[in-house]
Amino acid sequence: MNQNTDSNHQPDSRGEAYHHDEAENLPPHSHHDEETLSEIDVQAYWRANVKVLIVLLSSWAFVSFGCGVLFSNWLDQFYIGGFPLGFWFTQQGTMLCFVAIIFIYHIWMKKIERDHGVDDDEDNVEGRLTSQADTGAKP
Amino acid sequence: MNAQTLSFIFVGLSFALYIGIAIWSRVGSTKEFYVAGGGVHPVVNGMATAADWMSAASFLSVAGILAFTGRDGAVYLVGWTGGYVLLALLLAPYLRKFGRFTVPEFIGDRYYSKLARVVAVVCLIFISFTYIAGQMRGVGIVFSRFLEVEIETGVVIGMAIVFCYAVLGGMKGITYTQVAQYCVLIFAFMVPAIFMSIMWTDNPIPQLGLGDKLNDGSGLSVLQKLDQVTTELGFNTYTVGTRSTIDSLAIAAALMIGTAGLPHVIVRFFTVPKVSDARKSAGYALAFICVMYTTIPAVAAFSRLNLTESVNEVAYSEAPAWIEKWENTGLIAWKDKNGDGIMQYRPGHAFTPTKPIFTEARGTYGERVISNELTSNGNEMYVDRDIMVMANPEIAKLPNWVIALVAAGAVAAALSTAAGLLLVISSSVAHDLMKRTFMPDINDKKELLFARLAAVVAILIAGWFGINPPAFVAQVVAFAFGMAAASLFPPIVMGIFSKRINRSGAVAGMLVGLSSTLAYIIYFNFIAPEINNPEHWFLGISPTGIGTIGAALNVCAAVIVSRLTPAPPAHVQDMIDDIRIPAGAGVAHDH
Structure with a gap:
């Protein structure tokens, strides 16, 4: 796939989009089309990944810096099972949220990866779509 | 049987178990030594990671800090656990896909530079030494108490044991041994916690007991009683914080970023079979950690009550036996x-x-x-704050076998972390410095020899620091986190999420981050300890929290220098594309 590198790096996004549409409806009829599709899918996957990260890291920051420090004292006016809420967050609550965030991340990413065909399930050990970079990476 | 004999038996039995596992899973190759051949189930790996990471500081010291500082101490809990979110989201999957042995290897390859790799090794060694010194101190405290010797002697005994243990096996042995150690240490931590919770509140679940009413018929809750006791004696009120908001934020951030940058934790995620397993594994690790970490506040609260009741306004001649025993250790x-x-x-x-x-x-x-x-x-x-967990069973007048169990648990906690750290130090020295930088021609056998030699030197230096510690165990460890935050975390994350950060930027960033943080810590703890207070701190941030500023400086330096110098070459940009995709990750491999 190295010989196709130049065409893949063309800045003309309309051309790539065209290949993408075509490839969705038709089986890829040339090596070149397959490459183009994977490149676009990989980019879409990466954008989805970054979106997940932004959402989850915001919740992480809200819980740890917000509930744990910034408005911890304000939360103390509420109670949860005998604990002032802010105090509870600093002692136990934040940690439980962290565990939840990581498992949500795991499940969410698994779904996105299956949708984009870049998952690492048993039947996809080598990748259904080989990523553009796969050849150049290993020295 | 007395507590000392029982401690010998319990610690002895647990050792027999660890050594048995180490022999059963002896390693033959460098790959097995470093990453256990890459075939460890995520739950098992999660448990091992938890043991690896929950150190003597977690086991002995955090509850002590919390007991004495109340709400202020909780920032350690938030910081140390929150780092796992960063680790799982920003590092673990990508480093697993990258699939090599060590953190400096990633930095060396991503920044196509021997210099970057060497700088990373230096950062890593600084971090690991600081961290391991805390472990040695922890082991020393345990041995000094149950052998009833001075703390210095305790540290030396601990060094001897860690030496025998860590030089035996590699990562494969360590992974399964750490699973056993997790079981030992969590059991040892929970049993006294449950006892104390029942003693004060009749509630067998310590996490809930902390919020419960006391069973003495006073109608007060545990927290109200604590506030009352602390206020009466003139201490800070237990549930009210006194640390400034900016310092709390800085410490929490430094500990979180630092946790994610700890080399011995990162390397654990090289051992799972798949990228998705690395994510899952981080989740399990944190869940296993939280079993203990949510119990710590309860232990802290009950032990503060116990301590005050059994010490304050009690005649020395009628003092309980544990006071004299701990007095003999000098603590x-x-x-x-x-x-x-x-x-x-x-x-x-x-x-x-x-x-x-x-x-x-x-x-x-x-x-x-x-x-x-x-x-x-x-x-x-x-x-001494570090004795709280060890002294708890005695203070609470629990049976002797509980005291012995806690000793075995503390040793497990210190050993599992020390072993993980020694492995990281030895693999970086042997693999990154010798094999990949200075002596590329050496064979597997020589490399293993270098690895073991590095472990020996590491133990000796760590032991010295354990005898002459600059602060309490948890604080020593906190400095390690600050350094990890300022040096290793930024180049790894930027290396994954930016294609523009280049060789010069990464090196400049690491150097600026590590040196500024180190200088700040050394200045306030060794050169001018008398002005180590909020008026003199930069922006009111304590040395414990300065890693946050160090990390920010690191990022700034890296971005600015990278902008002024050429972009990374095409093969590196392709490598970045590759590690962003989970599919196609083989086992971690050598060159």
Whole structure:
């Protein structure tokens, strides 16, 4: 796939989009089309990944810096099972949220990866779509 | 049977178990030594990661810090657990896909530079040494107590044991041994916690017991009682924080970023079979950690109540036996300032310097005489925070086997972390420095020899720091986190999420981050400890939290220098594309 590198790096996004549409409806009829599709899918996957990260890291920051420090004292006016809420967050609550965030991340990413065909399930050990970079990476 | 004999039996049995596992899973190749051949189930790996990461500091020291500082201490809990979110989201999957042995290897390859790799090794060694010194101190405390010797002797015994243990096996042995160690340490931590929770509240779940009502019929809850006791004696109110918001934020951030940058934790995610397993594994690791970490606040609260009740206003001649035993290790001291023979436990340091300097003599009541200069406050007690967890079962008058169990648990915690750290130090020295930088021609056998030699040197230096620690165990460890935050975390994350950060940027960033953080910590702890207070701190941020500023400087330096120098070459940009995709990750491999 190295010989196709130049065409893949063309800045003309309309051309790539065209290949993408075509490839969705038709089986890829040339090596070149397959490459183009994977490149676009990989980019879409990466954008989805970054979106997940932004959402989850915001919740992480809200819980740890917000509930744990910034408005911890304000939360103390509420109670949860005998604990002032802010105090509870600093002692136990934040940690439980962290565990939840990581498992949500795991499940969410698994779904996105299956949708984009870049998952690492048993039947996809080598990748259904080989990523553009796969050849150049290993020295 | 007395507690000492039982401790010998329990620690001995647990050792037999660890050594048995280490022999059963002996390693033959460098790959197995470093990453266990890459075939460890995520739950198993999660449990091993939890043991690896929960150190003597977690086991012994955090509850002690929380017991003495109340709400302020909780920032350690938030910081250390929150780092796992960063680790799982920003590092673990990508580093697993990258699939090599060590953190410097990633930095060296991503930044196509031997210099970057060497700088990363230097950062890593600094971090690991600071961290391992804390472990040695922890092991020392355990041995000094149950062999009833001075803390220095305890540290030396600990060094000998870690030496035998860590040089035996590699990562494969360590992974399964750590699973056993997790079971031992979590059991050892939970049993006294449950006992104490029942004792005070009748609630067998310590996490819930902390919020419950006392069972003495007073109608007060545990937290109300704590606030009452602390306020009456003039301490800070237990559930009210006193640290400034900016310092709390900085410490929490430094600990979180630092956790994610700890090399011995990162390397654990090279051992799972798949990228998705690395994410899952981080989740399990944190869940296993939280079993203990949510219990710590309860242990802290109950032990504060226990301590105050059994020490304050009690005549020394009628003091419980554990006071004398800990006095013999040098971790408790009493100076009868007002000559009434009764121990007064109040806020403030009883004498200067704050640590007791004992003379050979014994006082009127048989207490050890100290030669420190006395302070003018009413406090007569010195209680080392690190003894709280170890002393808990005795203070709470729990059966002897619980005391023995805690000793075995603390040793497990210290050993599992020390072993993980030694492995990281030895693999970086042997693999990154020798094999990949200076002596590329050496064979597997030579490399393993270098790895073991590095472990020996590491133990010796760590032991020295364990005997002469700059601060409490958890604080020593906190500095390691600050350094990890300032040096390793930024180049790894930027290396994954930016294609523009280049060789010069990464090196400049690491150097700026590590040196600024190190300088700040050294200045305030060793050069000018007398001005180590909020008025003199930069922006009011303590040395514990300065890693956050170090990390920010690191990022700034890296971005600016990268902008001024050429972009990374095409093969590196392709590599970045590759590690962003989970599919196609083989086992971690060598060159």
